[in-house]
Amino acid sequence: MLPEQAARIDAHITAHKALPGGLLPLLHAIQDDVGYVPEESYGSISKALNLSVAEIHGVVTFYHHFRTHPPGRHVIQICRAESCQSMGSTELEAHAKATLGIDYHQTTSDGSITLEPVYCLGNCACSPAITVDEEVYGRVSPNRLDAIIAEAKGVA
Amino acid sequence: MTRIYVPRDSSALSLGAEKVAKAIAEHAARNNVAVEIIRNGSRGMFWLEPLVEVETPAGRIAYGPVEVSDVPGLFAAGFLEGGAHALRLGLTDELPWLKQQERLTFARVGITDPVSLTDYLAHDGYRGLQNALALQPAEIVQEVTDSGLRGRGGAAFPTGIKWKTVHDCKADQKYIVCNADEGDSGTYSDRMIMEGDPFVLIEGMTIAALAVGATQGYIYLRSEYPHALAVLNEAIQHAREKHYLGPNILGSGHAFELEVRRAAGAYVCGEETSLLESLEGKRGLVRFKPPLPAIEGLFGKPTVVNNVISFASVPIILDKGGAFYRDYGMGRSRGTLPIQLAGNIKHGGLVEKAFGVTLRQLLYDFGGGSATGRPIRAVQVGGPLGAYLPESQFDTPLDYEEFSKLWAVLGHGGIVAFDDTVDMAKMARYAFEFCAIESCGKCTPCRIGSTRGVEVMDKIMQGRDHAQNIALVRDLSDTMLNGSLCALGGMTPYPVLSAINHFPEDFGLNKKAQAA
CATH class of the missing domain: 3.40.50.11540 (NADH-ubiquinone oxidoreductase 51kDa subunit)
Incomplete structure (x- = not known):
């Protein structure tokens, strides 16, 4: 965690500490800002919200959305749910892993792409679906995925 | 000034609606044509997205699916006046898919500017x-x-x-x-x-x-x-x-x-x-x-x-x-249900109908059959905790009690279609796997049972101690069904057991259904 990140995190803590049930909104604010929830921030969150570090660790790790390590420059999520399976997402997953040379929850060695599974994007009439940095793409064939990956790497 | 509607719905965006809206705006600006682009919700006809509508004195005329490369051609064809074009679908309100629905909850979706x-x-x-x-x-x-x-x-x-x-x-x-x-x-x-x-x-x-x-x-x-x-x-x-x-x-x-x-x-x-x-x-x-x-x-x-x-x-x-x-609906299922056609379906989208419409009407009259053109072999209704239904049950009307009789659920009204290439043993294994990934961990049947379920399904799929392991999955399902704290563990047996019961041949069992 960089010093300027610590300062920004402290500002988020100040903004959220009085909010009822404010831990999730705070964690979202931190991850939206610095890309992940640094474990080094647990101490100051703990003091401000009067929670134990264990409780904060418990919440962060319970939810799939929160990361404790910085992701690659782009995050690609592939939907693994039933609707996408009915339209070939299993092959798409295999293609993505082979092309990128990584498994789920890993980042390519050049730091450009992190691959994650996701369970339903609500785009089930246009399966299979993926997201790139939260933007949804529908009816993604392996060829289209290659083009999307190339585009993401190009603007990295 | 002509009013043009290009959806801001996520699914429309996933198919390029943002770029289409931009292309229309740029083309209009370059040619000094005054247009107002409204970013509406989706009409729910996702095989036609991005669906662009133009307001004319006769009503809104639909064009779709529109790609960026179609935009100059649409202008040339006079689409601002509802001109003829290969993508012209006619008056949106007259499209049979929409006309045959009873849109009460969805009365305004796709019609209005969502944030106005x-x-x-x-x-x-x-x-x-x-x-x-x-x-x-x-x-x-x-x-x-x-x-x-x-x-x-x-x-x-x-x-x-x-x-x-x-x-x-x-x-x-x-x-x-x-x-x-x-x-x-x-x-x-x-x-x-x-x-x-x-x-x-x-x-x-x-x-x-x-x-x-x-x-x-x-x-x-x-x-x-x-x-x-x-x-x-x-x-x-x-x-x-x-x-x-x-x-x-x-x-x-x-x-x-x-x-x-x-x-x-x-x-x-x-x-x-x-x-x-x-x-x-x-x-x-x-x-x-x-x-x-x-x-x-x-x-x-x-x-x-x-x-x-x-x-x-x-x-x-x-x-x-x-x-x-x-006054809409049947039995104790009153009103309408927004049904979502999904998965391997030709015409996927949102169908709001009074309860009582059958699965077959939805899958074929609205859905147009599978996207791949192969026979629809199974549908999962009601999400990952919903039962799989075989073709023989497609005449069931959508009604909470009728579905209960089949040991199935309507859930949130999602219908996922699968063609005949689906391996139902894999789907049963996935049901356990999903439960294991998503279990909150508070109760044992869900937390442990789901992982044991994946292991037993792996053995079944490898053909090891077959009869014994099928019996074990049924027993495990019984424990999860009756011993879980909430529907996640408690309903995971729905997709698992319905897959075994309706598609035994995928589990290496005799095709009882056909013999009967």
């Missing part, structure tokens, strides 16, 4: 709230009870009874919570409402607040829906500016504040008690019931927890009366 309060009011918006303000709280509850509305999230509990419980509680603070954690695969109707007509949800929640005496509401929205978040927040701001939300709603003296809270990717948080824990800032562990959330809910206070579609169905009930809504 003026548009909402011009299309009968807030008439339900106006009526509710003239009623006593108990009378509002009675109207909802009379409508026969049942929870559209999946559990189908009568909404009016839930509201009455909260209404009857004495408390210094009550809450309205909207469950917008639409995690079921094959469902997207909540998303379409929130992106396409957010005011109807806000109005429904406000009516609920008046009915039970709540002053604070939360929309618990899944983190996978960033576009819905933006639309909801903009709509809430407009509603507050015009006093449809805030300390004094339309001068009535009633207060109601509304806030959107983002979920964080845990499927189990769609379970209402887990959702409440999450809203309180904790791990989404399922709570024991009782106490019911209606009595001790959010922060220990009486709380109405309803699904997006349940709340969004309330304004029309208060506008036109409980009897109007109740």
Whole structure:
């Protein structure tokens, strides 16, 4: 965690500490800002919200959305749910892993792409679906995925 | 100035609607043509998205699916006057897919500008709230009870009874919570409402607040829906500016504040008690019931927890009366259900119909069969915890009780179609795997049972100790079904056992069904 990140995190803590049930909104604010929830921030969150570090660790790790390590420059999520399976997402997953040379929850060695599974994007009439940095793409064939990956790497 | 509609719905965006809207704007600017581009919700015909509509004196004319490369050709064909083009579909309102529906909850979706309060009011918006303000709280509850509305999230509990419980509680603070954690695969109707007509949800929640005496509401929205978040927040701001939300709603003296809270990717948080824990800032562990959330809910206070579609169905009930809504449907399933056709289907999309329509009508008359052109072999209805149904059950009408008789559920109204290349043993294994990934871990049948289920399915698929392992899966399912704390562990056996019972040949068993 960089010093300027610590300062920004402290500002988020100040903004959220009085909010009822404010831990999730705070964690979202931190991850939206610095890309992940640094474990080094647990101490100051703990003091401000009067929670134990264990409780904060418990919440962060319970939810799939929160990361404790910085992701690659782009995050690609592939939907693994039933609707996408009915339209070939299993092959798409295999293609993505082979092309990128990584498994789920890993980042390519050049730091450009992190691959994650996701369970339903609500785009089930246009399966299979993926997201790139939260933007949804529908009816993604392996060829289209290659083009999307190339585009993401190009603007990295 | 010609008005053009290009959807801002996530699915339309996933197929390039943003680039199409930009291309139209740029082409018009270059050629000095005055156009107004409205970013509407989707009409729900996703095989035609991006669907571009042009307002003409005769009505709105649809063109689709439009790609960026089609834009110059559309202008050349005079599409601003509804000119002929290969992509021209005709008057949107006359398209059979839409004409054969009964759109009550979805009356405005795709038609209005989602974030325009003026548009909402011009299309009968807030008439339900106006009526509710003239009623006593108990009378509002009675109207909802009379409508026969049942929870559209999946559990189908009568909404009016839930509201009455909260209404009857004495408390210094009550809450309205909207469950917008639409995690079921094959469902997207909540998303379409929130992106396409957010005011109807806000109005429904406000009516609920008046009915039970709540002053604070939360929309618990899944983190996978960033576009819905933006639309909801903009709509809430407009509603507050015009006093449809805030300390004094339309001068009535009633207060109601509304806030959107983002979920964080845990499927189990769609379970209402887990959702409440999450809203309180904790791990989404399922709570024991009782106490019911209606009595001790959010922060220990009486709380109405309803699904997006349940709340969004309330304004029309208060506008036109409980009897109007109740007159749609069959048996004890009253009103309409927004059905979502998904998966391997040619014409996927949103079909709002009165209860009673059959699966076959939906899959073939609306859906046009599979996308791949192969026979539809199985459908999963009601999300990842819903049963798989074989072709022999496609004549079942959509009705809560008719589905119960088949040991199936309607759930949130999602229908995922699979063609004949599907391996049902893999789907059964996936059901256990999903449960293992998403289990909150509080109860043993779900936490341990799901992992044991994956292991036993692996053995079955390898053909090891076959009969013994099939018996073991059935026994394990029985434990999960009867011993789990919530529907996640308790209903995972639905897809598993229905797959074994209806498609035994995929599990290396004799094809009993055909012999019989």
